Amino acid sequence: MAQVFKVAVLPGDGIGPEVMAEALRVLDAVEAKYDVTFERTHANVGGAGIDNEGKALPDTTVTICKAADAILFGSVGGPKWESLPPDEQPERGALLPLRKIFGLYANLRPAIIFPSLTGASSLKEEVIAGGFNVLVIRELTGGIYFAQPKGIEGEGRDRVGFDTMRYSVPEIERITHVAFQAARKRGKKVCSIDKANVLSSSVLWREVVTGIAKEYPDVELSHMYVDNAAMQLVRWPKQFDVILCENMFGDILSDEAAMLTGSLGMLPSASLAEGTFGMYEPSGGSAPDIAGQGIANPIAQILSMGMMLKFSFGMVDAADAIDNAVATVLDQGFRTRDIYQQKEGEKLVNTKEMGDAIIAAL
Numbered sequence: 001m002a003q004v005f006k007v008a009v010l011p012g013d014g015i016g017p018e019v020m021a022e023a024l025r026v027l028d029a030v031e032a033k034y035d036v037t038f039e040r041t042h043a044n045v046g047g048a049g050i051d052n053e054g055k056a057l058p059d060t061t062v063t064i065c066k067a068a069d070a071i072l073f074g075s076v077g078g079p080k081w082e083s084l085p086p087d088e089q090p091e092r093g094a095l096l097p098l099r100k101i102f103g104l105y106a107n108l109r110p111a112i113i114f115p116s117l118t119g120a121s122s123l124k125e126e127v128i129a130g131g132f133n134v135l136v137i138r139e140l141t142g143g144i145y146f147a148q149p150k151g152i153e154g155e156g157r158d159r160v161g162f163d164t165m166r167y168s169v170p171e172i173e174r175i176t177h178v179a180f181q182a183a184r185k186r187g188k189k190v191c192s193i194d195k196a197n198v199l200s201s202s203v204l205w206r207e208v209v210t211g212i213a214k215e216y217p218d219v220e221l222s223h224m225y226v227d228n229a230a231m232q233l234v235r236w237p238k239q240f241d242v243i244l245c246e247n248m249f250g251d252i253l254s255d256e257a258a259m260l261t262g263s264l265g266m267l268p269s270a271s272l273a274e275g276t277f278g279m280y281e282p283s284g285g286s287a288p289d290i291a292g293q294g295i296a297n298p299i300a301q302i303l304s305m306g307m308m309l310k311f312s313f314g315m316v317d318a319a320d321a322i323d324n325a326v327a328t329v330l331d332q333g334f335r336t337r338d339i340y341q342q343k344e345g346e347k348l349v350n351t352k353e354m355g356d357a358i359i360a361a362l
C-alpha cells in the first residue's frame with residue numbers, strides 16, 4: 001500500500017496561487033514516480049481568507065492545518081489589505097499566528113547559487129566563482145516579532161510606537177541546537193549574528209550560544225554583529241556556512257542572501273516545529289508588482305515543497321531529485337524574467353513553462 005501524507009495547501013495572495021500551481025504539478029510528478037499519495041486539502045489564508053471567509057486566518061484553515069502532516073504555504077499580503085487594522089492584515093493576522101500556533105520556531109533558508117546562475121547574482125563573478133552555499137537559520141517564534149508589550153499609545157503627535165525584543169534561555173538554546181546539528185552535516189561552521197554591543201537580548205543570546213557550542217567541539221563557532229554581517233555577506237559570502245540569527249536579523253539577512261543567488265524567487269524555506277511537522281514557504285512575498293502576469297519564478301515554491309518531502313516525510317531521494325531537476329533546467333538555459341540575463345543559450349519562460357521544464361527533468 002502506498003504511503004499517504006496529508007498536506008494542507010495554502011496558496012494565499014498575489015503570485016502565491018501562481019507558483020503554488022506549479023509546485024502541486026511537480027508534487028503530482030513525485031506521486032507518479034514514488035509509491036506515495038499526497039492527500040491535499042486547500043484552504044484560504046491571508047487576503048484570500050479575508051475576502052472569502054472574513055478573516056486572514058479562518059478557523060477552518062487552522063482545523064485543516066491541524067489535521068495535516070505538513071503545510072505548503074504560498075505567500076500573503078498586498079496593497080488591497082494594507083489599510084486594515086494591523087492585526088487583521090494578512091501578515092500579522094495569518095502568517096505570524098500560524099508560526100506561533102504550530103510552534104514553528106526553526107526557519108531554515110538555504111541560499112545556494114546554482115553554477116549556471118552565477119551571472120544572475122548581484123555580485124561580481126570573481127566573488128562568487130565556484131558558487132556558495134549558505135544556510136540561514138532564523139529563530140521564528142520569538143524576539144521583537146512576538147514579545148510583549150508592543151503597540152501604539154497616546155494621541156496625535158504625542159503617540160509612541162513600541163516593540164519589545166525579548167529572548168529566553170530555552171528559546172535561544174533550542175534554535176542554537178538546530179544550527180549546530182545542521183552545521184555538523186555540512187561545512188561545520190556556525191556564525192551567530194547579534195547586536196551584543198547594544199542590545200541586552202543579544203548579550204544573553206551570545207552567552208547562551210557560546211555555552212551550547214561546547215557540546216559541539218567539532219563545529220567552529222564565530223560571532224558577528226549584524227551590521228558587519230550584512231556587509232560581509234556582500235563582500236565575501238563564501239566565508240559563511242551556517243548563519244544563526246534571531247527573528248528579525250534573520251528576516252533581513254535571508255533576503256540579502258537570496259539576492260546573492262540571483263533572485264528572491266529562488267529562495268525556499270522550511271519552518272519547523274519539534275518533531276516532523278513543518279510549514280514550507282518561499283522566503284519572498286506575494287510580489288504584487290508582477291502578480292497576475294504568469295511570470296513569477298516558481299522555483300522557490302518548488303524547492304520549498306522539496307524541503308517538505310525531506311523534513312516532514314523523510315523522502316530524501318525525492319527531495320534530491322527535485323533539487324537536481326531544478327539544477328538541470330537552469331543548466332538547460334530556462335529562465336524566468338527575474339533571472340534572465342539575455343545571454344546566449346538562455347530561454348525566457350513563464351511560470352508554467354518553468355514548471356513544465358522541471359517536471360520533464362524529473
Ligand SMILES: NC(=O)c1ccc[n+]([C@@H]2O[C@H](COP(=O)([O-])OP(=O)(O)OC[C@H]3O[C@@H](n4cnc5c(N)ncnc54)[C@H](O)[C@@H]3O)[C@@H](O)[C@H]2O)c1
Nearest residue numbers: 075076077078264265283284285286287289290296297338
Ligand atoms: N511569506 C510571506 O507570505 C511574505 C514574505 C514576504 C513579504 N510578504 C508580503 O508580500 C507583499 C509584498 O512585499 P515586498 O514587495 O516587500 O516583497 P516581495 O518578496 O513580495 O517582492 C520583492 C521583490 O522580489 C520580487 N519577487 C519575489 N518573489 C518573486 C518570484 N517568485 N519571482 C520573481 N520575482 C519575485 C518581486 O517581484 C519584488 O520585485 C507584502 O504584503 C509583504 O508583507 C509576504
Ligand SMILES: CC(C)[C@H](C(=O)O)[C@@H](O)C(=O)O
Nearest residue numbers: 077091092095096251283285
Ligand atoms: C511577511 C512577513 C511577516 C514575513 C516575516 O517578516 O517573517 C516575511 O518577510 C518572511 O520573511 O517570511
Ligand SMILES: [Mg+2]
Nearest residue numbers: 251252255283
Ligand atoms: Mg522576509
